[in-house]
Amino acid sequence: MSAVLEVHDLKAHFFTRRGVIAAVDGVDFSLERGEVMGLVGESGSGKTVTGLSILGLIDPPGRIVAGSIRLAGQELVGASEEEWRMIRGRKVAMIFQDPMMTLNPVLRIDTQMMEAILAHEAIPQEAARQRCRDALGRVGIPSPNERLSAYPHQFSGGMRQRVAIAIALLNNPELIIADEPTTALDVTIQAQIVAQVQKLAAEMGTAVVWVTHDLAVVSGLADKLAVMYAGRIVEEGPTADVLNRPMHPYTLGLLNSLPVRNPRGRPLNQIPGAAPSLLALPPGCPFAPRCIRAVDICRQVAPAETDAGNARRLRCYNPLPAAEAA
């Protein structure tokens, strides 16, 4: 089976007056149909820019400087604006942290949903309406028929996010990129949305990239996990495998700092220091200043990606042995 999405050596840089920000600097991954990938990392590690690159939404001063993004075999890097219009919303859709990025506050929900369908297909009004109703129903909005003629402000935050997901689903895209879609939501509402997305991926075969900084959310949702640090994926593999046997010191540090992994009331195992500025990256491995396992070479040459077996990949000179951490 061929992959829905293949990202190879993607580099997206921002050319600012203060210097070049290598927001995404060599990212590789691929996704199969119905597969959910969790993309985790701290803020500024390049998660959003990765997602925006796949939608061709990087604006100046940023641009994709290298690499390839293939969606169902079609190369997206260098596609014309015309081609992008056919791709965006139809083959790949994005869900943002703030649903109002997708929703227009002054238009009714049905107007916005119909527009999203009719932009790509010439189908009768009634058929389009039916599809909108179905989509709202699928994301668990009660009485979708009445809700269609409401305005976004008449929905709660969780409902709005579900409407945004419904719009993303309208054209049965092959890929959905969800950028921190539940970060602003409450625990019980987050659980509802995660459950919906899980069901959709399984039933519709939609591939999902779920961007978040919360390891706990993806642990229950994602098939595989990619951990980003300073513009690169430093560790990737099947979710349970990575969480139970992290090999990269950063992944281990993140896991060990979780309160549930520490005895109650005792100091947490913290990672010292803070993420580096992308404008002043240290030479070598960007994690080296905070890494307890750093060796000499770490401070000289950035580690390349290596295959660690069991569908796991890694960027580290001195990884933890796969057995130790468990």
Add this chain to the structure above:
Amino acid sequence: MNLIEARRVSKRFVRKPDLAAKIAGMLGAPVKQAVVHALDHVDLSVAPGEVVGLVGESGSGKSTLGRIVAGLQDASDGEVMFEGKDRRTLDADARKRAYLAVQMVFQDPMSSLNPRLRIADIIGEAPLFHGVVGRAEARSYVSEMMNTVGLNPAYAERYPHQFSGGQRARIGIARALAVKPRMIVADEAIAALDASIQAQVINLFMKLRTDFDLAYLFISHDLGVVQHIADRVAILYLGRVVEFAAAEKVLATPNHPYSQALLANMPRVETGKHAFAPLEGEIPSPLDPPRGCHFHPRCPHAMPRCSEEVPPLKEIAPGWMSACHLNDRA
């Protein structure tokens, strides 16, 4: 004696009618004034040196309660006692000391720092103004505070924008500490920080607790964090405390159905990939909360009585309070 005790505290916000409602009202349509009961007869106490976690969903009134305890807002009803005395009845000097004794640490590390002041002034202004330190010692006092929270004192002349998120959080903590408070109200104080930085700041909070014998009202939606540092936990739902007890009880064997649902929905790294079984339904609007028990439309155990009668917060075991009619059956 409790350091802080909220007794039957209620807070109502009157939403002003918007333009459309005003016009409708002028034309004779019945427009009722929208009143939000942000807090509804809340009782809560914090003992000296104790950490009380306050958990609840958005709009449940956590910040409102925190701000009332910190003296930033006044309650509509009920009183807040500081060391057994109502702060409003104290004379001016004692009142000022009582308010300074409860300091707040805010959620957004950037917007809670004045962007036009240097760190030295942000931390040093209030203690100097209130005479906590003299002018001559101000400099070393600021350095001491910065050391305490793990900041390099050489950065005292910098501005907030020159710091990372975690460092800004530390500045906010140093500012609160500088007036020698007895208690800190931390309102989602780590929510805006990165995972690897959250652990550092939690550790700092715990260190300060032992070093200065500080009490905390620790507001968070992250049950894992609350479980880690809180002695007692209060769970808020739509302006009411539904359960209040020792952390190991509430978070291990919750009594209230809402606490149970919250715990079941909490994402955990441990579980691995699984099907989520979420609690159904939306959080009701605080403008128009359900009658009786606020939780009844979503509660899997709801009985007819639940939609009629407000369940009072009752002691179900020593030191364990819960507000659910189910407890009356046994």
Add this chain to the structure above:
Amino acid sequence: MADVSIKGTLPRDQVETPFARFVADYCSSWLAVAALVVVVVLITLSALAPWIAPQNPYDLTQLSIFDNMLAPGERSMEGKLYLLGTDDQGRDMLSAMFYGLKLSFFVGIVSTAVALAIGIAAGITAAYFGGRIDTVIMRFVDLQLSFPAILIALILLALLGKGVDKVIIALVAVQWAYYARTIRGGALVERQREYIDAARNLALPSHRIIFRHLLPNCLPPLVVVATIQVAHAISLEATLSFLGVGVPITEPSLGLLISNGYKYILSGKYWISVYPGLLLLLTILAINLVGDRLRDLLNPRLKA
């Protein structure tokens, strides 16, 4: 109240102040830098007018009616060179323009400064205290803003009579409300920020919170408005003088010079109006360019 600032008591490490960063950003547009240079040069020239102008145009004893209406570059009978010609009174246009510019800047800057002070006091009081105080002040502002500025100024000057001081009073009266509204808008936003809560939590008194915490953070949008309002005030003064209700004829401002020359334009004596006109245009354009750049830099929505 004791000054409790402790600036300078700590060792300075290398600090990039917000101001230094701002200057660097400003300088990245050469047009804005050029405009700023023009403004600075014009202000300097006008300030130095008594020393660099060939003639004192207000001193009637220096004027000779026989030299009137000389074209640019012509010499008088005594051989004096008039680079930009003379007007109908025999005034050296170049000198008259230096002095006129000086008067225009004086009126523009003084009226803006006074209006700014009044506007800030009114606007920030309204925003910080809210409620009834806010309502009363803002109704007054709305009332003021609902009349065209020129109309209010004309009425005031009709009542007060001519004179530089009267023009300034009229300009203050028409401007303060803009500032009050601008600063109130900014202050309402800033007041929501948590650092104001933090200051209240630290039991600092209201006046200290207003002047030390709230006000400095509301100034940026005001700087933009004030810059552009200086240009506005200058052109309003020119309009009033042109209409004959502004400054007295013995102390011509740029507007009055234009007005004086207006009647000769059709007879080919273009220079009396055109040179002061160009100078006025240059002044206002340059100030507006500076203002636009400030607006771009200070607009939070454009910031990353």
